Amino acid sequence: MAHLITVELTKEKKSKPAADKLGFGKYYTDHMFIMNYEEAKGGWHSPRVVPYQPISLDPAAKILHYGQSVFEGMKAYRTLDGQIQLFRPQKNWERLNKSHARLCMPPVDEDLAMEALERLILVDQDWIPEEQGTSLYVRPFVFATEPLLGVASSKEYLFIIILSPVGAYYAEGINPVTIHVESEFVRAVAGGVGNAKTAGNYAAAMKAQELAAGKGFTQVLWLDGVHRKYIEEVGSMNVFFMIDGKVVTPALNGSILEGITRDSVMQLLRHWNVPVEERTISIDELYEANRNGTLQEAFGTGTAAVISPIGELNWNNEKLVIGGGRTGQLTSRIYDTLTGIQNGNVEDPFGWAVKLGG
Amino acid sequence: MAHLITVELTKEKKSKPAADKLGFGKYYTDHMFIMNYEEAKGGWHSPRVVPYQPISLDPAAKILHYGQSVFEGMKAYRTLDGQIQLFRPQKNWERLNKSHARLCMPPVDEDLAMEALERLILVDQDWIPEEQGTSLYVRPFVFATEPLLGVASSKEYLFIIILSPVGAYYAEGINPVTIHVESEFVRAVAGGVGNAKTAGNYAAAMKAQELAAGKGFTQVLWLDGVHRKYIEEVGSMNVFFMIDGKVVTPALNGSILEGITRDSVMQLLRHWNVPVEERTISIDELYEANRNGTLQEAFGTGTAAVISPIGELNWNNEKLVIGGGRTGQLTSRIYDTLTGIQNGNVEDPFGWAVKLGG
Ligand SMILES: Cc1ncc(COP(=O)(O)O)c(C=O)c1O
Ligand SMILES: Cc1ncc(COP(=O)(O)O)c(C=O)c1O
Numbered sequence: 001m002a003h004l005i006t007v008e009l010t011k012e013k014k015s016k017p018a019a020d021k022l023g024f025g026k027y028y029t030d031h032m033f034i035m036n037y038e039e040a041k042g043g044w045h046s047p048r049v050v051p052y053q054p055i056s057l058d059p060a061a062k063i064l065h066y067g068q069s070v071f072e073g074m075k076a077y078r079t080l081d082g083q084i085q086l087f088r089p090q091k092n093w094e095r096l097n098k099s100h101a102r103l104c105m106p107p108v109d110e111d112l113a114m115e116a117l118e119r120l121i122l123v124d125q126d127w128i129p130e131e132q133g134t135s136l137y138v139r140p141f142v143f144a145t146e147p148l149l150g151v152a153s154s155k156e157y158l159f160i161i162i163l164s165p166v167g168a169y170y171a172e173g174i175n176p177v178t179i180h181v182e183s184e185f186v187r188a189v190a191g192g193v194g195n196a197k198t199a200g201n202y203a204a205a206m207k208a209q210e211l212a213a214g215k216g217f218t219q220v221l222w223l224d225g226v227h228r229k230y231i232e233e234v235g236s237m238n239v240f241f242m243i244d245g246k247v248v249t250p251a252l253n254g255s256i257l258e259g260i261t262r263d264s265v266m267q268l269l270r271h272w273n274v275p276v277e278e279r280t281i282s283i284d285e286l287y288e289a290n291r292n293g294t295l296q297e298a299f300g301t302g303t304a305a306v307i308s309p310i311g312e313l314n315w316n317n318e319k320l321v322i323g324g325g326r327t328g329q330l331t332s333r334i335y336d337t338l339t340g341i342q343n344g345n346v347e348d349p350f351g352w353a354v355k356l357g358g
Numbered sequence: 359m360a361h362l363i364t365v366e367l368t369k370e371k372k373s374k375p376a377a378d379k380l381g382f383g384k385y386y387t388d389h390m391f392i393m394n395y396e397e398a399k400g401g402w403h404s405p406r407v408v409p410y411q412p413i414s415l416d417p418a419a420k421i422l423h424y425g426q427s428v429f430e431g432m433k434a435y436r437t438l439d440g441q442i443q444l445f446r447p448q449k450n451w452e453r454l455n456k457s458h459a460r461l462c463m464p465p466v467d468e469d470l471a472m473e474a475l476e477r478l479i480l481v482d483q484d485w486i487p488e489e490q491g492t493s494l495y496v497r498p499f500v501f502a503t504e505p506l507l508g509v510a511s512s513k514e515y516l517f518i519i520i521l522s523p524v525g526a527y528y529a530e531g532i533n534p535v536t537i538h539v540e541s542e543f544v545r546a547v548a549g550g551v552g553n554a555k556t557a558g559n560y561a562a563a564m565k566a567q568e569l570a571a572g573k574g575f576t577q578v579l580w581l582d583g584v585h586r587k588y589i590e591e592v593g594s595m596n597v598f599f600m601i602d603g604k605v606v607t608p609a610l611n612g613s614i615l616e617g618i619t620r621d622s623v624m625q626l627l628r629h630w631n632v633p634v635e636e637r638t639i640s641i642d643e644l645y646e647a648n649r650n651g652t653l654q655e656a657f658g659t660g661t662a663a664v665i666s667p668i669g670e671l672n673w674n675n676e677k678l679v680i681g682g683g684r685t686g687q688l689t690s691r692i693y694d695t696l697t698g699i700q701n702g703n704v705e706d707p708f709g710w711a712v713k714l715g716g
Contacts, residue, residue, distance in 0.1 A: 025418065025507020032417055055422075056412040059390055059520050060383065064501055067425045067557030068564065104564045139507060143422055149383020149497060149522060151594055153564050162417050164507060184549060189583040191544030193562045199425030200558015204551045206426065206462045206511050225547040226584050236509055 005033075005119050010051035019131040022167035024304065025139070028052050029124035029163040033116045037106055039155035047112060049120050055158065058147035062154040069143035069199045070099040073303045074260075075135040075166075076121055076356070078128040079344030084121060084356040086138075087342045089114060091260045096140065098258075099196040104153035105142060113140065113159075118356055120161055133168035135343070137304075143199075169305035174335060176311025176327055177218035177300075179234060181283060182208050183316060187232065187255070189225035194232075194255035202236070209235065217314065219300070223283060224255065231281045237300030237308060238262035241286060242330055244294040251278040261301035265334055267350060274330065283315055290320045297328030299335075306342070307335040363391075363477050368409035377489040380525035382662065383497070386410050387482035387521040391474045395464055397513035405470060407478050413516065416505035420512045427501035427557045428457040431661045432618075433493040433524075434479055434714070436486040437702030442479060442714040444496075445700045447472060449618045454498065456616075457554035462511035463500060471498065471517075476714055478519055491526035493701070495662075501557075524662075532693060534669025534685055535658075537592060538570035539579045539641060541674060545590060545613070547583035552590075552613035560594070567593065575672065577658070581641060582613065589639045595658030595666060596620035599644060600688055602652040609636040619659035623692055625708060632688065641673055648678045655686030657693075664700070665693040 010030045017027050035047040063069055072092045077085050093110040100107055117138065121128075128136040140161045144154030185208040188194020188201060208220045219235035231250050233239060238259040240249045247269055252258055269276040289295035298310035309332075311325040322328075327335075340346025341353060368388045375385050393405040421427055430450045435443050451468040458465055475496065479486075486494040498519045502512030543566035546552020546559060566578045577593035589608050591597055596617040598607045605627055610616055627634040647653035656668035667690075669683040680686075685693075698704025699711060 023508075028418060028505075052417070054414040055417055056414055059410070059413055059518050060386060060497075060522075063557075064421065064427065064499060065429050065497070065557060066560035066564075067427065068561040069422065069425065071423050102565060103561055104568055137507070139418075139423070141422060147386075149495070150381075151560050151563070151567070153568065160417050164418075186547055186549030189544055189547040189550070191542060191583060191586075192547070192550075193558075198558070198561060199421075199423060200551075200556070200561055202424035202509050203426040203461055203556060203558055205509070206424075207460060209509070210462055210511065225549060228549075 005047045005049065005116055007049040007119065007123065008051065009123070016127065017165070019129050019134055020167070022129065022134060022165050024166050024169055025137060025164050027165055029127040029165070031120060031123050033120045033161040035116070035159045037157040037159065043106065044108065044159070047116055049123055052162065057145060060147035060149055062144035062146050062148065065149060066144070066151060067198070067200045068103055068105060068154055069141065070096060070103055070105060071139060071141035071197055071199070072096050074138045075303060075342065076128060076138060077135050077343040078130050081344070083344065084125060084128060085344055086354045086356065088260055088264070088352045089117065089354055091263070092140070095197065095258065095260070096142070099198055100142070102193055102196040103198055105144070105157060108142065108159055117161055120163065121356060124163055127163060127165050129165045135166055137164045137166040139164065174307070174309060174327060176309040176325055178216070178312040179219050179221045179310055179314065180212035180215060180217035181221045181313055181315035182212070182223060183228065184208070186225035187222040190254035192255060195252065195257055197257060221313065229282045229284065231283060231286070232256050234300040234310065237302035237305065239300050239310070240265065240298065241281065241295065242297040242328065243289045245275070247274055247276040247330070248281055249276070249278055250281055259301055261303060261306060261338070264338060264352065265301050268334060268337060271349065286313065287315070287318070287320060290322070295322060297331050298322045299328070299331045306339050307331060363405045363407065363474060365407040365477065365481065366409065367481070374485065375523070377487050377492055378525070380487065380492060380523050382524050383495065383522050385523055387485040387523070389478060389481050391478045391519040393474070393517045395515040395517065401464065402466065402517070405474055407481055410520065415503060418505035418507055420502035420504050420506065423507060424502070424509060425556070425558045426461055426463060426512055427499065428454060428461055428463060429497060429499035429555055429557070430454050432496045433661060433700065434486060434496055435493050435701040436488050439702070441702065442483060442486060443702055444712045444714065446618055446622070446710045447475065447712055449621070450498070453555060453616065453618070454500070457556055458500070460551055460554040461556055463502070463515060466500065466517055475519055478521065479714060482521055485521060485523050487523045493524055495522045495524040497522065532665070532667060532685060534667040534683055535576035536574070536670040537577050537579045537668055537672065538573060538575035539671055539673035540566045540570070540581060541586065542566070544583035545580040548612035550613060553610065553615055555615060579671065587640045587642065589641060589644070590614050592658040592668065595660035595663065597658050597668070598623060598656065599639065599653065600655040600686065601647045602654070603633070605632055605634040605688070606639055607634070607636055608639055617659055619661060619664060619696070622696060622710065623659050626692060626695060629707065644671065645673070645676070645678060648680070653680060655689050656680045657686070657689045664697050665689060
């Protein structure tokens, strides 16, 4: 079904940053997609591509007070043969709507969202960087705009998509990161909103991240908020460990985000006949596995970094080095395959790559 | 110390709503206070009172994605002799800065904030309603504006104060509310941000509130996220119970907001020689106290409603009626005294009332 998306082109194109200066989420393309939700007008309306521009908000807009908002993140790639492809975008729209349900926000038509994204990317396709490791990061987000201070869900929202050309996530390349195992702060707890991609989760995580960075660690490993001993996530990534030839990742328990990269890694491992298990994993189990020599590899998974090898854990002043602090073999293979499928250089037996305008 | 707050008056005053139509947080006065924080410019700058107006935000502004924000709430009253008074405003500025520290936000000069508030209220003093139960609600809020998608604390913020003339919080007057005891959803957990007044906590609470409202309950009583049995708060209020002549309220444990009304109620009770205790209270204890006839009164405390008597708890389909579903004697006495001190009709032995321009 074709939706009535209008397009207003910019009169003044921005100059594009150099590929080696991109960083992450610093530059935005010439256009954005925006549509409004107003309960009083029957729901979502006025889907449009417009020049990238500031948003005007009433100071009482609910997003500024009560944080009702959801976002997504995915990447678009320019393939060697000049096509544009996305990676499992439908999963992002599904997750967006799951997050919406948790945050009392009205669902978005997934076909319309997909069409909006395609239109926007095609308009700004000159912005897709082509160098190794670069991509066009896609950030859809939805937030409450009704200017009312009563604590209740908003009857008005904006849905926006912005695009940002990005470089490799870690400036140093795919080098193993050092991790602080967090024992004071908690990211989320079952019954809360940890499994929704909502703004407040990220604000809540900043303190631990800054303290860890101050001690020289790249990321925080979150433990569960109830027993304070089960592994949850690493920074804004899901996390995997290879123990004695078997790959394990924390089971989805309500406080962990259901990562799309996580799901892809599990499918890839099964495809390769590498045993993979979703279950509870305690921090003690990792230290024990390390002592008996069975902790082989560890990595984080997420759209931004794709795969981030973990070289070191630090828990209550006890340092644990994984795989000699070097990127593991399986970790490398997953990274190469997944990024290859994403940018079109590796064959995709899963049907994950979605070509635009195709 | 006098700060250089500039004042720009509106050219077009709005018409004021009728006192019986006020509601809560629906109408805003003619002006607002705003100041900017930019790390690159040395911190907070340009404090100013300006006409109430929309804010312009880059679509990548961090508040829209990562929810870094803090707010406060207090009330200004017009006394019978025509003066304007606030209730313990210094406590709000202290709590604002505590919340800021947790959310990695730069502190605000509390004297400047106080001066800003006084200037703003004086400019819009015609908006302070005078009818019984009405007041001018004050909403200071601070949020991240830097247009960067990396998950890290912002280097730019806006601090804004808006004012809203409000009626009595519960339209029905001070009638006991019915409470759903929440056993699926969790508001906050120790190690998280439950003790900070930050936007994400309120978004996270909406689902349970809407489900409870759908079942006919006014508010949700939150249990702790670890054991799922200790009382935390009621909606956006702290909560007190009178058991066998003694008043108890949950101890501050990291996941409960440190309410200013809560602190005032405890001081008032001590002043009256009514025994009051801060400690853990399990939901079982309340049901047990009800069975043996010692559960006498219950009420919530918060700036919006001041005191909200609780008539009924509902936990796993077991209904518990408190004090015959009527407002308790002590609850009434606290309500009358506290609102009396706030609006200047009752003597204030504590020095809580702060006169403006005095
Ligand atoms: C908290 C959190 N966990 C995990 C992930 C990984 O999810 P995905 O693989 O879908 O990017 C993300 C998003 O990047 C996240 O924000
Ligand atoms: C979550 C929460 N708990 C308790 C309170 C009560 O705090 P105060 O008495 O300072 O208004 C509030 C604010 O009104 C709140 O938002």
